[in-house]
Amino acid sequence: MRSIQIRSGSSLKLMRFSALGLLLAVSSVTSVWAKDELPVENAVLTHAPQVPPPISRDHPAKVIVNVDTIELVGQLSDGVDYVFWTFNGAVPGTMIRVREGDLIEFHLNNHPDSKMPHNIDLHAVTGPGGGATSSFTAPGHTTQFSFTALNPGLFVYHCATAPVGMHIANGMYGLILVEPKEGLPKVDREFYIMQSEFYTKGDFGEGGLRPFDMAEAISENPDYVVFNGSTNSLLGKNAIHAKTGETVRMYVGNGGPNLVSSFHVIGEIFDTVWVEGGTLANHNVQTTLVPAGGAAIVEFKVEVPGDLHLVDHSIFRAFNKGALGTLTVSGDEDLMVYSGQQSDGIYLPEGGATQSVNGGVPEPAAPVAKNKEEKMLFGQRIYERNCMACHQENGKGLPGAFPPLAGSDYLLSDPKHAIDVLLDGLSGEITVNGVGYNGVMPAVSLDDQSVANVLTFVLNTWNNNGGEITPEEVAEHRAAK
Numbered sequence: 001m002r003s004i005q006i007r008s009g010s011s012l013k014l015m016r017f018s019a020l021g022l023l024l025a026v027s028s029v030t031s032v033w034a035k036d037e038l039p040v041e042n043a044v045l046t047h048a049p050q051v052p053p054p055i056s057r058d059h060p061a062k063v064i065v066n067v068d069t070i071e072l073v074g075q076l077s078d079g080v081d082y083v084f085w086t087f088n089g090a091v092p093g094t095m096i097r098v099r100e101g102d103l104i105e106f107h108l109n110n111h112p113d114s115k116m117p118h119n120i121d122l123h124a125v126t127g128p129g130g131g132a133t134s135s136f137t138a139p140g141h142t143t144q145f146s147f148t149a150l151n152p153g154l155f156v157y158h159c160a161t162a163p164v165g166m167h168i169a170n171g172m173y174g175l176i177l178v179e180p181k182e183g184l185p186k187v188d189r190e191f192y193i194m195q196s197e198f199y200t201k202g203d204f205g206e207g208g209l210r211p212f213d214m215a216e217a218i219s220e221n222p223d224y225v226v227f228n229g230s231t232n233s234l235l236g237k238n239a240i241h242a243k244t245g246e247t248v249r250m251y252v253g254n255g256g257p258n259l260v261s262s263f264h265v266i267g268e269i270f271d272t273v274w275v276e277g278g279t280l281a282n283h284n285v286q287t288t289l290v291p292a293g294g295a296a297i298v299e300f301k302v303e304v305p306g307d308l309h310l311v312d313h314s315i316f317r318a319f320n321k322g323a324l325g326t327l328t329v330s331g332d333e334d335l336m337v338y339s340g341q342q343s344d345g346i347y348l349p350e351g352g353a354t355q356s357v358n359g360g361v362p363e364p365a366a367p368v369a370k371n372k373e374e375k376m377l378f379g380q381r382i383y384e385r386n387c388m389a390c391h392q393e394n395g396k397g398l399p400g401a402f403p404p405l406a407g408s409d410y411l412l413s414d415p416k417h418a419i420d421v422l423l424d425g426l427s428g429e430i431t432v433n434g435v436g437y438n439g440v441m442p443a444v445s446l447d448d449q450s451v452a453n454v455l456t457f458v459l460n461t462w463n464n465n466g467g468e469i470t471p472e473e474v475a476e477h478r479a480a481k
């Protein structure tokens with residue numbers, strides 16, 4: 001029924017037709033297309049972090065978009081499953097790319113196995129509900145409506161079926177890019193990144209199938225804040241890649257449902273930000289706000305190799321709730337742009353020469369533990385101050401970034417080796433419980449007492465199988481250097 005609106009002989013059609021004609025007269029000197037004559041094409045839809053190819057047309061088309069709503073169990077984090085409600089089987093939904101002035105024929109197909117009705121509100125639509133009222137679709141049904149992409153920009157789409165918050169919280173959002181008629185500047189790499197939160201019964205990392213928690217959602221207190229639907233989407237083997245000298249463009253969306261993102265790439269400056277996904281270009285930006293239900297386009301040239309970390313700079317979300325990703329840049333060093341560490345010396349405020357040191361600078365002597373119980377207590381304090389930020393309170397580390405100390409076969413097979421890890425730091429590829437890590441653990445500046453205490457704490461916590469490290473052993477290792 002809704003597909004006919006455009007072709008029927010009503011005055012509505014005439015008005016819309018002349019509006020389009022006007023648009024085309026301005027935009028294209030070569031030809032004016034009547035709606036029925038528009039060339040027809042199927043949209044290329046991509047799963048994040050992939051982006052559909054740039055549009056090379058210089059004229060409008062009728063673009064057919066087919067989206068299935070599918071409810072499925074997926075991985076939110078290691079060992080943590082969730083029932084996601086999705087557009088095209090993934091969170092975020094597939095990315096759509098059209099051209100300003102295109103006529104989009106939108107088909108929403110609700111899978112027969114769905115338990116819920118769904119619809120879609122595209123922020124690129126000019127019309128009631130952004131399409132929501134025309135796309136309400138019961139399980140096993142398919143609906144269709146059309147719209148003309150009048151405004152260029154990067155837009156969020158989402159389900160708007162009641163309870164709206166719950167449909168969004170369960171994963172129903174994605175991005176649609178409406179390229180301006182003149183196209184976008186060419187870049188070397190494009191990525192699709194969408195932040196969102198998840199509210200589960202249980203805490204961050206609690207395993208098994210975790211149901212949605214409405215009370216947490218209402219109080220805007222998520223357990224997870226993630227990019228592309230899972231804590232692992234952009235880490236480890238899922239990291240995204242670029243080469244030095246290349247220009248990278250990220251289409252960044254925020255599905256919310258509640259939080260505003262302070263999107264930042266550690267070690268980069270955005271050369272250009274298309275503010276809020278619109279036509280205003282800002283330059284030389286460190287962190288850009290991406291509102292819930294909004295977007296931004298960020299562009300930057302990568303000059304030096306290394307891992308750049310994508311974060312929500314509301315920083316506990318990055319290191320404790322999952323809003324972390326990696327862009328790995330390969331290529332040649334440019335030591336003028338970035339030198340790496342050039343020296344590490346002792347700073348003596350009272351004067352005196354600066355000397356180089358190997359390893360760390362001991363902190364003031366810690367109190368001597370009288371027994372194992374005290375060792376555990378002192379060790380825990382040291383852990384909280386020196387280790388927890390990376391290896392986490394629960395000792396499980398962070399997927400793709402920091403290995404676990406809880407149940408680590410690497411640690412437990414040779415606990416004394418851990419003394420060297422703390423004294424010297426550790427870098428290069430290692431395998432912990434079958435998973436590869438390739439990070440940098442800095443040497444810690446702790447005295448023998450403290451190293452012994454923290455390792456004893458680690459060995460006797462999180463069901464690790466016990467053992468004790470003595471300050472004498474630490475001293476021996478230190479002397480052997």
Ligand code: HEC
Pocket residue numbers: 382383386387388389390391401402403404405408410411412418421422426427428429430432437438439440441442444454455458
């Ligand atoms: C800045 C983040 C960071 C801090 C702080 C840190 N580590 Fe690590 N740690 C790492 C990384 C990264 C690795 C893996 C290095 C690699 O890939 O070669 C690692 C590896 C280890 C390992 C060996 C691998 C394993 O899982 O058993 C142990 C043991 C360890 N760290 C203990 C500690 C202890 C104890 C502290 C506190 C005194 C600490 N670390 C502080 C990042 C950190």
Ligand SMILES: [Cu+2]
Pocket residue numbers: 085116117118119159160161167172
């Ligand atoms: Cu829905």
